[in-house]
Amino acid sequence: MAQTDGQAWNRGEQIPEQTPVSWGIAFGVSWGSLKRRLFRSLITMSGVVLAIAFLTYMLVTDSIARALVTANVDRLNLLLQRAGVDIFAAAGTDRRMLLLIGLSLFTCLVGIVNAMLMSVTERVKEIGTMKCLGALDSFVLKTYFIEAALQGIIGTALGIGIGVLVGFVVSLNAFHGYVVQFFPWGGACKAMVIALLIGSVISIVAAIAPAQWAARKQPVEAMRAEG
Amino acid sequence: MAPIVKTVDVTKIYQMGVEEVHALRGVSLEIREGEYVSIMGPSGSGKSTLFNMVGALDSPTAGEVFVAGRRLKDLTSGQLAWIRCHNIGYIFQSFNLIPTMTALENVAIARIFSGRAPREARRDAAGALEQVGLAHRLDHTPSELSGGQQQRVAIARAIVNRPAIILADEPTGNLDLHTGQEIIALLSAMKKDLGITVITATHDTKMLSASDTVVWIKDGGIDRVADRSEVRIDVGTIDGQTVA
Numbered sequence: 483m484a485q486t487d488g489q490a491w492n493r494g495e496q497i498p499e500q501t502p503v504s505w506g507i508a509f510g511v512s513w514g515s516l517k518r519r520l521f522r523s524l525i526t527m528s529g530v531v532l533a534i535a536f537l538t539y540m541l542v543t544d545s546i547a548r549a550l551v552t553a554n555v556d557r558l559n560l561l562l563q564r565a566g567v568d569i570f571a572a573a574g575t576d577r578r579m580l581l582l583i584g585l586s587l588f589t590c591l592v593g594i595v596n597a598m599l600m601s602v603t604e605r606v607k608e609i610g611t612m613k614c615l616g617a618l619d620s621f622v623l624k625t626y627f628i629e630a631a632l633q634g635i636i637g638t639a640l641g642i643g644i645g646v647l648v649g650f651v652v653s654l655n656a657f658h659g660y661v662v663q664f665f666p667w668g669g670a671c672k673a674m675v676i677a678l679l680i681g682s683v684i685s686i687v688a689a690i691a692p693a694q695w696a697a698r699k700q701p702v703e704a705m706r707a708e709g
Numbered sequence: 710m711a712p713i714v715k716t717v718d719v720t721k722i723y724q725m726g727v728e729e730v731h732a733l734r735g736v737s738l739e740i741r742e743g744e745y746v747s748i749m750g751p752s753g754s755g756k757s758t759l760f761n762m763v764g765a766l767d768s769p770t771a772g773e774v775f776v777a778g779r780r781l782k783d784l785t786s787g788q789l790a791w792i793r794c795h796n797i798g799y800i801f802q803s804f805n806l807i808p809t810m811t812a813l814e815n816v817a818i819a820r821i822f823s824g825r826a827p828r829e830a831r832r833d834a835a836g837a838l839e840q841v842g843l844a845h846r847l848d849h850t851p852s853e854l855s856g857g858q859q860q861r862v863a864i865a866r867a868i869v870n871r872p873a874i875i876l877a878d879e880p881t882g883n884l885d886l887h888t889g890q891e892i893i894a895l896l897s898a899m900k901k902d903l904g905i906t907v908i909t910a911t912h913d914t915k916m917l918s919a920s921d922t923v924v925w926i927k928d929g930g931i932d933r934v935a936d937r938s939e940v941r942i943d944v945g946t947i948d949g950q951t952v953a
Binding site: 497498499500501503507510511514515518519607608611612613614615616617618619621700701702704705 | 757761784785786824827870878
């Protein structure tokens with residue numbers, strides 16, 4: 483008789499329910515997958531990086547412009563007017579900019595969903611194989627969710643860094659040392675927190691649908707000839 | 710002895726648009742524990758469908774499938790996952806290793822699903838890889854391994870949870886003659902040394918000599934069942950040569 487680990491197998495006992503795999507192990511699997519598909523992951527991530535960098539740039543330059551307007555230095559007011567900042571209204575962000583930001587964020591959301599759905603389609607056989615090995619829906623859900631969310635969150639962090647840097651350099655170029663003198667630390671932090679929140683929410687929302695779709699794949703998909 | 714796998718009047722109908730395709734038309738089959746069974750048949754015969762039923766991968770339209778006396782229909786998806794994990798080892802034609810994982814990780818993940826801690830899983834995985842002669846290839850990814858080596862990793866992955874059954878779908882289909890024979894020899898050894906029931910789906914006549922029983926499938930039904938002594942004669946007549 484085969485010496486099996488399945489203790490309940492030969493004894494006519496109730497077959498137990500499969501034990502779920504912890505989030506920690508799922509994280510390890512997702513991280514390994516991202517690392518070894520680095521180029522692919524970076525392309526997916528670049529959409530988030532660009533959108534969040536744009537958002538952060540807009541928020542940071544707006545915050546700097548406000549700070550400079552409030553400073554109310556004569557020579558600076560001249561520079562501000564030359565740069566097209568309305569020093570009387572003291573509000574840099576107009577509706578069109580908000581619309582642009584909104585659109586870029588939406589594109590970023592669609593981008594992550596699209597990239598992850600393609601990734602699931604490509605790996606249907608891999609998911610089927612995992613299920614043949616005893617993976618539960620919850621394991622597949624966890625790994626794909628973590629994978630998408632990680633790409634989104636790392637992309638958000640990079641985007642914030644790039645956005646702040648570019649915003650600072652562009653402002654420095656227009657308003658010279660005044661930017662350093664009147665740098666709005668509070669405003670810049672606020673901009674970064676807003677970008678982080680928006681980026682994280684988008685990443686997580688975008689991760690849900692592809693992960694659910696992946697989890698629903700059946701073990702028999704492992705047998706598919708193609709791929 | 711009670712059969713380890715039993716199908717009773719299994720029917721499978723696929724809906725292809727408006728047309729109904731009868732993949733299986735009432736197949737009743739018993740597989741005894743410790744046997745090496747080959748399911749033979751051309752593509753489109755229903756061989757793969759039957760194989761998937763026996764492997765708890767697909768459910769019949771009508772009829773019953775029993776694995777170790779359990780009616781699969783009565784089990785929850787969590788129980789089916791438990792059976793796939795602990796009692797059945799799967800081997801595929803195209804190896805199906807996870808490309809982003811090393812040989813060791815590919816085997817260890819199956820062990821992790823059985824509830825082992827990662828450290829223990831890696832140790833057991835290394836042991837299973839040693840058993841298939843790949844102790845020196847633990848950290849290679851599938852793309853760095855030959856087809857034969859990849860299939861060995863797959864066999865290590867299939868046996869790491871010490872299953873009662875190995876299901877191999879065309880295990881030699883993507884391998885050259887010599888490597889294919891090595892894989893068959895390895896599967897036979899698993900049967901002999903570990904007492905594992907081996908069930909393969911194939912149209913490779915080389916597989917026959919290792920088989921205790923051969924089931925021929927034709928047009929969604931069992932055409933013929935032959936035991937070892939009959940198989941030997943058949944090989945001679947089919948191939949014109951005896952294959953070891």
